Amino acid sequence: MLAEVEPSDSExxxxxxxxxxxxxxxxxxxIRFVVGPGDVVVPDIRQKLPGRGVWVTASELRVAEAVKRQAFARGFKKKVLASEDLPAEIEALLTRDCLQALSIANKAGQIVAGFGKVEEAITGGSIAGLVHAADGGADGARKLGQSLRRRFGEGAVRPRIALFRSDQLDLALGRANVIHAALLSGSASEAFLARCRRLEMYRPAALEPRPADLGLEEDSD
Incomplete structure (x- = not known):
């Protein structure tokens, strides 16, 4: 059980x-952190765990720096244990958090998958964003981007996300071979997009998908 400590002024x-x-x-x-059992530094991805927290910019490089420089000990004003694997653990937690949010959006009826259905959704006009498998071909994503521009004009702004592999999308959406999906307008889709923005911010530039794979970008071209 996490120690019950009053929040500091920094929170x-x-x-x-x-x-x-x-x-x-x-x-x-x-990214918020608290102290868990055994004085181990615990990432609080949802920012809801009890106890005094300290904060690090959502960047894998910054978290690694915090571990190396023993910034957690200074922040908590006590000796704590911060694993060298903490940066990678957080990346995995953020990825899982995104995929859980995608699953919730799907259950809320705010996801359609498959190239044809995505095109139909674009025609319908209630699109909050597009999701493409990071290991999928760029041609389909390019064609759907063209469909967006035809429907909404050159100034259209819609996030396009390619942060996850096809097998990860399959598990989140409960179907096979997901390469393209559309986010329909709604609060669940917006929650998913917010989590994706933090994940993209966290990942080092060297690990982000290539521009041709879209990563997370606004469709304004």
């Missing part, structure tokens, strides 16, 4: 302070 107000860079930012751009 009040609209911004949080990164213990590595000392810069301030909104909670959505940060």
């Amino acid at each position: 009040t107000g609209p911004e949080r302070t990164c213990i590595v860079t000392r810069t301030k930012g909104p909670p959505g751009d940060m």
